[in-house]
Every structure is written in C-alpha cells, then in structure tokens.
Amino acid sequence: LVRAGDELETVPVERGVTDSIVAIADRDLKVTLPKNEIDQVQTVVQELPASLTAPIDKGQLLGKVVFTVNDKKVGEVPLVAAEDVKRAPKPWWFWVGLVFVLWLVGALITWDIRRRRRRMRLKRVTFRYRGPR
Incomplete structure (x- = not known):
C-alpha cells in the first residue's frame, strides 16, 4: 500500500526557515487483499497537527496514516519528517x-x-x- 519514503502529506511550519515540511512514510506496508477490494482502500491521516513549530529534526514523528478497507483497519504507518527545519533567525x-x-x-x-x-x-x-x- 505504501513504501518507506513516500510523500503523503505536507504540514505548514511556523518560525522555520521553510514554510512547510513533507511528512513521509516511515516504513513499508504490504497487505494482501482480494482484487475486488484494492480499489476500496481508504487512506486516513491521523494525529497530524495543523501546523508545527520549528525546529524539527529529520525523522521526527509527526503523525500516522491508517489504511482501511470497508471500514476495517488493514494497517497503519508512522509519518515522519523528511528533512530538518531549523528555526528562522x-x-x-x-x-x-x-x-x-x-x-x-x-x-x-x-x-x-x-x-x-x-x-x-x-x-x-x-x-x-x-x-x-
């Protein structure tokens, strides 16, 4: 469903050198599903704040993404920061x-x-x- 390093979400950053940061999947998630359910996979991002405050370290946990099929959870993957964001001077x-x-x-x-x-x-x-x- 997702590979480690896939960009899933962008989060705004306050008081940082950059205005936003990309949240990436921390690890792979592979699930075996019937062919008729592959199109029904839903991705729900949870626990991801509306905005973050710098500094942010690369690999810092930002939230998680949950994958469901027919309202049944099939897996979840942590979302981490793709890069460092330093505090703006x-x-x-x-x-x-x-x-x-x-x-x-x-x-x-x-x-x-x-x-x-x-x-x-x-x-x-x-x-x-x-x-x-």
Whole structure:
C-alpha cells in the first residue's frame, strides 16, 4: 500500500526557515487483499497537527496514516519528517530595536546618576554656608 519514503502529506511550519515540511512514510506496508477490494482502500491521516513549530529534526514523528478497507483497519504507518527545519533567525529590526532599548536604558541610568550627584553637590554647598546671622 505504501513504501518507506513516500510523500503523503505536507504540514505548514511556523518560525522555520521553510514554510512547510513533507511528512513521509516511515516504513513499508504490504497487505494482501482480494482484487475486488484494492480499489476500496481508504487512506486516513491521523494525529497530524495543523501546523508545527520549528525546529524539527529529520525523522521526527509527526503523525500516522491508517489504511482501511470497508471500514476495517488493514494497517497503519508512522509519518515522519523528511528533512530538518531549523528555526528562522530573528529579523534585523528586532536586533536594532534591542540595541536601541539597551542604549535608552543606559542613557536613563547615566542621566539619573549625574542628576543625583549634582543634587548632592548642591546640598553640600548649601549646608556649609550658613550666611550672616
């Protein structure tokens, strides 16, 4: 009914280098059937998620496919990932935004430290001079 490596389904991938991955049969499935039932074989993909999130390893179990004849199960085969899908790198604007936020936090901290030092210096001068009495 199916050979190992046959492409059976395509699944969308989120946050991956590629947009989709091919689910292939993990092993062969051979079944002896009467000639009149060969046309009645139905293929039902089960446990296959609507979408996957990267990273995905080659050979990772994705689901299974069940073969039936007249609503009677004749066999099932695991579906595995045909190839690796790596996680997509963060976009360039993410890094620019991160650097900007870090710079802004550093600038605010520096400004606050300078402001406090300036106030302390002014307070010391004010407390030392008492003026004419």
